[in-house]
Amino acid sequence: MNAPSEATLIMDDYQRVLRRRVLLLGLFLAAIIASLVLDFTLGPSGLTLPDLWQTLLHKASVNPGQQVIVWSIRLPQALMAVLVGAALGLAGAEMQTILNNPLASPFTLGVSHAAAFGAALAIVLNLGIPGVPDEWLVAINAFIFALIATLLLDLLARWRKADTSVVVLFGIALGFTFGALVSLIQFVATEDSLQALVFWTLGSLARASWLKVGLLALAVACALPMALRRAWQLTALRLGEDRAASFGIDVKRLRLGTLLRVSVLSALAVAFVGTIGFIGLVGPHIARLLFGEDHRFYLPGSALAGALILSLASVASKNIIPGVLIPVGIVTSLVGIPFFLSIVLRRNGGH
């Protein structure tokens, strides 16, 4: 008589935890929508809500300046912030799981630095794929090098039979190498190209366009369901490689497939907006704190946390100094560092 009631108790408990997590995801979503609206409505031109509304509904009825502000500046930038944040958050979460390392992220494992190197080649030395139009040269270069960096990580994972700590160390070395190469290019750069490069590496949402928003949205829309389909396997992997293998999971294949997905996501995000640190690192940590290791919640939670942070950073970057757009990469790091530290220190305190 005791046993069934205990089972129901456990089931009830589980249901309550699930409900709580679903509710939390919903809260995150609501916060993102609120931040998106805030990002859209706040700006140096001081357009009023009715103005914005009218421009959204009847584009042709307002002056061209207002059209550009709403349709070419505010909307794509606000959406880009959410999408880049989600992409980096998801990429970081998957990276941390498959590499079994809480410090793994596109930023710490050299993907961002590789992208910056690709961008530097285009901006300073004008090197790129022939035939690519000027406005895409930098983004495509950055994408290619970010992809090369992750594929190198991937290759090493295969070659070393996926020894995760070696992959992480290799990623860090990769970051330093590309960082040094970027500095070398900066050293020979002229004033205008140096400035363009520095701005690129600071990360900016001002480069957003509808095409880029669309491409990134497509990538996130493909990657998130794919990741969620592997959620159980990834959760099992958190119990340890041997345990996961004993469940019948092909750990190596899981790892490589995930790395490939991560490389496309982070390469696209970094190529479009430049180096934005910490999202890929902090997003997963917030998600783990709130949702635990259950990847059905941890993965979307991490994407949503990333999206929320970057969207808020975008609001801040526009409004700290009115009229001046502080590169969002700077704001993100400044917001991200205290956040990150508070989480890490709280964890240590708990032990």
Added chain:
Amino acid sequence: MRRRATRFPRATGWFAAVAFSLFSPLLLAQTVTDIAGRTVQVPDNPQHVLLGEGRMIYALALLEGQQPFKRVVGWQGELSSVDKPGYDAFKAIYPAIGKVPTIGTTSEASVSPEKVLALNPDVAIFGVAGHGPGLDNPIVKQLQDAGVPVVFIDFRQHPLQNTVPSMRLLGKVLHREPQAQAYIDFYQRHLKRVQDVVNAVPRDQRPSVFIEMLAGVGKGGVPCCHTAGNGNMGDFIEAAGGNNIAAGLLPGVIGDINLEKLIAADPRFYLVSGTRDNTATDAGYKAGGGVTVANARASLQTLVAREGINSLTAVREGRVHGLWHNFYNSPLNILAVEAMAKWFYPQQFADLDPQQSKAELQKLLPEDISGAYWADLKATP
């Protein structure tokens, strides 16, 4: 590294000074106050001059007659990359320009102190800011310790305030005071003419102006709105009677404003600056030596077609003009002020002809400065 030959502490007294002067022309003969407010003892009529920035050669050209390079023992190597047409113009009068030793490439960080000291200059001329060693650079102290006086000039940070004192200082240091005075007279006469008109215009009646510096060159960078607030090219706008919309926005001299802010402010005049040469294929405004007006105008047309910029009233109504970017760091900056004044107040300055001023300047300069240093989007009938 220590160079005793030129080190000459005051304590040694005039006795030794006289004795020393028998052997060396490098007597620390005069004391000058430089633009940074430092008091510097410089040798009398130095023959070995080091330039902290390549573009300082424009100032030397105004003073040194036909031989601007005669006393230059070394310079920063940025001229060939940031001002190719200018470099070529100087090369035409001094073919060995490529052999002038360089102390670095284009940035302050690239300057090698060892190279600087090895060139044995009698005096080093640095800019308070820019592409060469600045005020806080350790090279300044190293040079002073080695007995090489460092004199700071400025055509860049506060061009209108510092051009005349900088030229006067250079004239004094290089023993070219008459030449310096000739240019200062020219400069002050022309500036006064603009200011007499502009000062009479109340602040609230001045047209709003925005200048996008190096427009369109930030390939992967932020697509728009690199500009100057108080200082740099913002000073030209102010002097020419424009109301620089970035002046109240930027915390520093140079920075980027939000494209949205530019569209919302919708300035009466939209200006760009650029350094592309006549045959360049990269995006950016073409200006400077050898650039044709047609090419300058074509490059302007490409720039104003960019999204956001094309929605500005100034663009639609044709109040768009371009300027040679290097005016921001050159004693020739008076031409930029005149050109702007004429754009902003065409009626009041109907009889002002900046091209005529440029022709007058050409007489003071050994190098050829023909070419479109400024241009209008719309051809004037």
